[in-house]
Amino acid sequence: MDVTEAISADAEPASLHQRILADISDRIMSGEWAPGHRIPFEHELSAEYGCSRMTVNKALSQLAKAGLIERRRRSGSFVRRPQSQAAILEIHDIKTEVAALGLPYRYELTSRRKRKSTPDDRERLGLKNSGAVLELTCRHFAGAQPFCHEDRLVNLAAVPEAADESFEENAPGPWLIGRIPWSAAEHRITAVGAEAETAAALNIAEGSPCLVVERRTWSADHPVTHVRFTYAAGSHALVARFTPSQS
Amino acid sequence: MDVTEAISADAEPASLHQRILADISDRIMSGEWAPGHRIPFEHELSAEYGCSRMTVNKALSQLAKAGLIERRRRSGSFVRRPQSQAAILEIHDIKTEVAALGLPYRYELTSRRKRKSTPDDRERLGLKNSGAVLELTCRHFAGAQPFCHEDRLVNLAAVPEAADESFEENAPGPWLIGRIPWSAAEHRITAVGAEAETAAALNIAEGSPCLVVERRTWSADHPVTHVRFTYAAGSHALVARFTPSQS
DNA sequence: CGCTTCAATATGTATATACATATCACGAAA
DNA sequence: TTTCGTGATATGTATATACATATTGAAGCG
Incomplete structure (x- = not known):
């Protein structure tokens, strides 16, 4: 799958976790959050968006699977440096x-x-x-x-x-x-x-x-x-x- | 990417939704569930595995994103025919x-x-x-x-x-x-x-x-x-x- | 007979909650 | 000073619940 799947630059994602995902992905792509940067904790994002942690978790889990971020227990989630480029042929x-x-x-x-x-x-x-x-x-x-x-x-x-x-x-x-x-x-x-x-x-x-x-x-x-x-x-x-x- | 990401033939996935995902993916790969076949409803699988619908939903959503199945409201989820072959380069x-x-x-x-x-x-x-x-x-x-x-x-x-x-x-x-x-x-x-x-x-x-x-x-x-x-x-x-x- | 309406159904999304687990930091003991 | 344990913390997983939404099939009506 393409795993990433329309990860950014969309018109208006319907669901909340998609919006959160797109927001974060945009900030990474624009360079605002450089590789190594710690993105806000789940509880911070849930407060910011006024939603539950599960919703934030869904967005962050997808970003992690897409390889954009790396999640570390106790430490938080960090922007990953793209490592092995992969192309879908x-x-x-x-x-x-x-x-x-x-x-x-x-x-x-x-x-x-x-x-x-x-x-x-x-x-x-x-x-x-x-x-x-x-x-x-x-x-x-x-x-x-x-x-x-x-x-x-x-x-x-x-x-x-x-x-x-x-x-x-x-x-x-x-x-x-x-x-x-x-x-x-x-x-x-x-x-x-x-x-x-x-x-x-x-x-x-x-x-x-x-x-x-x-x-x-x-x-x-x-x-x-x-x-x-x-x-x-x-x-x-x-x-x-x-x-x-x-x- | 890979969305697909180690979708089948794993030793022993730790989490329940991963096990469900692997089970279904195996049955599709083996041909037991051919393209077009309707896989059990979420509530049936949750009964079968003795877990909540959310857990099944997580597995099925991932399979859908990976392109293995197609989900249709009110009708259920169906095995998709692989259409365009894609290789990860x-x-x-x-x-x-x-x-x-x-x-x-x-x-x-x-x-x-x-x-x-x-x-x-x-x-x-x-x-x-x-x-x-x-x-x-x-x-x-x-x-x-x-x-x-x-x-x-x-x-x-x-x-x-x-x-x-x-x-x-x-x-x-x-x-x-x-x-x-x-x-x-x-x-x-x-x-x-x-x-x-x-x-x-x-x-x-x-x-x-x-x-x-x-x-x-x-x-x-x-x-x-x-x-x-x-x-x-x-x-x-x-x-x-x-x-x-x-x- | 064809059309609309409506209810049943399966998925989609979100919530609050709970407990598990890995890991870091700090403090106590050697 | 070093080592070990312990608690705090953030993520990982799962649950029960709730409501939204699309779609289908059947009932009802013209």
Whole structure:
């Protein structure tokens, strides 16, 4: 969640604890209360606003969860120095992404192989035991041009139904999303020079710069899938919205 | 942020509302409660757990803020379908990043120019009015090799003190962090082929693939800085942790 | 049959109260 | 002077209660 959620600069928060929260957050953002500053005690704020301590507590607890302040028993609450910046990266469906460009979308399956997992596969999936996996490569087109090359490994132990799906019509990404609730995932974003296979798939010169997004997904501690998306440089940018700090 | 914040799979949450929150979140994650499912009413849960409605309310409110459920008056609370996947991208300080590689860190200022903002500057900063800006370019080294090229624009209207700082010793990033509380930022991650200037700065061939991270920062609606970090491909990867759904 | 009205219901917010818990400061004992 | 204990203090959690508010479903009326 974004945890912070419209924390400041709102028109007129309806509820009292939201107003208190916004007031304090504004004073921190404006620099009036610098990092390290002790904000008034709960009982002081409750007196100031003429409300109960619980109401103030609700506001301060949310500020603490948002990482704006730090609460210390017996000492009070203090403005925190934003420490580890965290950005919220929204991962869009490729189809909608292409649609946003105003171009017609097309999906094409390039290859589909079922096999016993190799050590390399297990490495990619973060799998310990051997088992069957499904490797899919495919292309996503924006108009006539290939937009994205996808190389995906699916753990058939976690998603046995995938063995019965051809993926000639449906891209594996949306198919999996609609089937598996996931609890965790990990992204890795890098730049590479295109290798022969992806260069051919994307219709670009070998060695030309590409953006690579790798994603590993777990559902309840079981590895589900690993996917590597490759975009030609310039065709794609990842955009992230920022939120100040997180615990 | 994370609102979500350690929402599930914890050892043993101390407080009751945290336990309720974790229980529900687990049932959603496991798929037991599919999207659209109506979770028990507050009064039912309070009966089940033998606690007051306020305690249940606290848990459910947090789940709603985290985006896992949707609450509707008179109807109840429903499991939401994760819509836009969002990943939390942690942005680390370059110095600590290099330190994590076990290499000695060095910072070097390449250029420093103060000027009236050009239209291009205003475009980069998202600035309407003209005003003075400071452009800095610098390099971050990991061992003997240049690790990152930084090109930064600082809005002097928002940070006048920056005009008096030489930035020969201190990198502008940490300097700004310690001075300006920010409320929002926007990231853009792309891949490019190195241009002449950055290729020279990074000691790589022109046109070789690079990862570019651009960041625009606001403090209380005022543009503060725009920075473009360029890393040679292979030297750097952005890693993001996933959280399911967000509002 | 369609419209309005109304009451029932679940959530949203706020209160006063209570006790738990971590921590700091001060003073007593070694 | 150092160490230990003890009380004061601010936050953390939970409760029972109250009323506000949005929404739904059903009753009542034209």
